[in-house]
Amino acid sequence: MLKINPSEITPEDVYINRRQFMKLGALALGASVLAGCMPSSGTETSVTSTANGIEAASQTEAVPEDLAAEQTSFEDITNYNNYYEFTTNKELVASLSEDFVTNPWTIEVGGMVNKPGMFGIEDILQKFPREERIYRLRCVEAWSMVIPWLGFPLSKLLEEVEPTSDAKYVRFETLLDPEQMPGQRDSWFEWPYIEGLRLDEAMHDLTILSTGLYGKELLPQNGAPLRLVVPWKYGFKSIKSIVRIDLVSEMPTSLWMAASPNEYGFYANVNPEVNHPRWSQASERRIGETGRRPTLMFNGYEEEVAQLYAGMDLRANY
Amino acid sequence: MVDKFWQNRYRFFHLLVHLCALFPLIWLIWDFSTDNLTANPIQAATLRTGKAAIVLLVLTLAVTPFYTIFGFKPVLPIRRTLGLYTFLYVSIHFLIFIGLDYGLDITLLKGAIFEKRYALVGFAAGLILLPLAITSTRGWMKRLGRRWKQLHRLIYLASLLAVVHYIWLVKSDIRQPLIFGLAVVLLLIARLPAVRRWLSGLRRCIMIHTPKLASFFHF
Numbered sequence: 001m002l003k004i005n006p007s008e009i010t011p012e013d014v015y016i017n018r019r020q021f022m023k024l025g026a027l028a029l030g031a032s033v034l035a036g037c038m039p040s041s042g043t044e045t046s047v048t049s050t051a052n053g054i055e056a057a058s059q060t061e062a063v064p065e066d067l068a069a070e071q072t073s074f075e076d077i078t079n080y081n082n083y084y085e086f087t088t089n090k091e092l093v094a095s096l097s098e099d100f101v102t103n104p105w106t107i108e109v110g111g112m113v114n115k116p117g118m119f120g121i122e123d124i125l126q127k128f129p130r131e132e133r134i135y136r137l138r139c140v141e142a143w144s145m146v147i148p149w150l151g152f153p154l155s156k157l158l159e160e161v162e163p164t165s166d167a168k169y170v171r172f173e174t175l176l177d178p179e180q181m182p183g184q185r186d187s188w189f190e191w192p193y194i195e196g197l198r199l200d201e202a203m204h205d206l207t208i209l210s211t212g213l214y215g216k217e218l219l220p221q222n223g224a225p226l227r228l229v230v231p232w233k234y235g236f237k238s239i240k241s242i243v244r245i246d247l248v249s250e251m252p253t254s255l256w257m258a259a260s261p262n263e264y265g266f267y268a269n270v271n272p273e274v275n276h277p278r279w280s281q282a283s284e285r286r287i288g289e290t291g292r293r294p295t296l297m298f299n300g301y302e303e304e305v306a307q308l309y310a311g312m313d314l315r316a317n318y
Numbered sequence: 319m320v321d322k323f324w325q326n327r328y329r330f331f332h333l334l335v336h337l338c339a340l341f342p343l344i345w346l347i348w349d350f351s352t353d354n355l356t357a358n359p360i361q362a363a364t365l366r367t368g369k370a371a372i373v374l375l376v377l378t379l380a381v382t383p384f385y386t387i388f389g390f391k392p393v394l395p396i397r398r399t400l401g402l403y404t405f406l407y408v409s410i411h412f413l414i415f416i417g418l419d420y421g422l423d424i425t426l427l428k429g430a431i432f433e434k435r436y437a438l439v440g441f442a443a444g445l446i447l448l449p450l451a452i453t454s455t456r457g458w459m460k461r462l463g464r465r466w467k468q469l470h471r472l473i474y475l476a477s478l479l480a481v482v483h484y485i486w487l488v489k490s491d492i493r494q495p496l497i498f499g500l501a502v503v504l505l506l507i508a509r510l511p512a513v514r515r516w517l518s519g520l521r522r523c524i525m526i527h528t529p530k531l532a533s534f535f536h537f
Contacts, residue, residue: 076357280426285358
């Protein structure tokens with residue numbers, strides 16, 4: 001099984017010298033291929049095999065992966081979007097969301113917390129220092145990207161409001177505004193978009209709230225001004241343009257769970273062994289590439305998150 | 319009776335059908351060469367050839383009922399043209415899926431086609447169309463005689479499978495595939511003997527009440 005250190009943070013100077021960095025990455029890749037696919041200490045990738053990971057390992061060629069060198073182009077990230085609040089046509093989201101008003105913007109954080117509050121987007125930007133997180137994004141439709149997010153751990157915001165001991169889940173809600181979001185005039189789905197996480201998932205360091213990508217402010221098509229990013233789950237879990245966050249005791253029902261309960265579950269962890277009822281999740285197309293890549297367990301973040309689901313039947317809890 | 323005037327008009331009509339049927343392919347190649355095929359070009363090409371195929375399939379099915387209602391004979395040879403174009407798009411659709419999308423990776427393809435019902439019914443629909451395309455020539459028509467017609471009725475099954483394929487592959491909103499399903503079902507119903515008789519009665523009705531239309535279709 002390929003294990004990758006996912007939370008690598010690219011310092012700004014490295015990020016700016018990306019071309020050089022990419023060349024280095026390509027060199028490292030070439031060198032390790034020459035070395036017969038032996039993991040070289042020069043790259044951050046290590047290959048280990050686990051007892052039950054042998055099959056997966058034989059599928060997954062031990063090619064070291066350098067996420068920073070694999071970033072999907074800004075053009076593709078901002079023009080190929082699933083954002084049904086605007087349209088189901090991925091190419092049209094960018095133009096339809098052009099005039100979406102993201103300032104002023106307030107996020108209400110409440111529910112089972114000691115200190116509920118309203119946060120203006122500017123308070124959030126001021127209060128929580130942003131860092132870059134280069135994450136894989138795996139869509140449930142079997143395509144993927146690598147995105148350099150700017151954001152901060154969700155746990156920082158949750159600590160601020162102090163969840164009570166009754167709080168077990170976090171429920172997120174997107175803006176409901178059919179005037180600005182033409183897709184919401186279509187009543188096929190039950191708007192607004194709702195998503196949820198278990199509290200321990202929400203507190204995990206990999207879970208971030210993002211306000212930017214590629215060093216720039218987030219654009220509306222990517223969920224401006226504030227969106228969730230949970231890299232080990234299918235993309236639809238990473239809810240966009242959040243206006244409300246509630247700590248609750250019961251498992252929230254997400255929009256996709258309500259729309260198609262036997263196909264979209266609460267957990268929605270990326271898992272190549274648990275197929276969508278109608279299509280295979282074993283492989284994916286990385287946007288910008290022609291071939292298919294094998295999908296990684298927990299989208300490559302197994303080492304960091306597998307313990308959250310210890311003892312759970314991942315087939316039943318899809 | 320088809321006179322010179324009608325022959326010319328019919329030729330022009332047939333040429334138009336060819337151009338329209340080729341349009342999605344030309345458009346696809348154009349978008350591909352100008353890098354306008356979204357960030358996920360292979361998927362876009364698969365979806366677009368699939369859409370073209372199902373539209374052409376429905377049009378193929380529509381020819382016979384159209385003839386039943388309007389009695390316009392020159393429309394009948396169009397059925398074969400449309401059917402063959404359907405097969406062309408189905409073939410491209412399938413080749414993109416196995417060749418470009420899955421890179422002919424047998425292990426992945428086995429999982430993708432045989433374990434997934436949407437791919438399986440699509441594959442079955444395509445397989446059904448293969449003998450129909452092969453036996454679409456005049457020679458085969460003669461050779462098979464009465465059985466030719468029976469064989470070519472398999473298109474009814476193929477179109478139902480194609481609609482199911484479409485319904486099963488969309489993420490949640492099945493309204494568009496259902497429109498295709500409705501079209502297919504209506505066009506199949508139009509073939510039931512009782513309905514067909516009623517439709518040709520309708521033709522006589524049109525003939526009496528709208529002489530202009532009747533003369534256009536050369537009743």
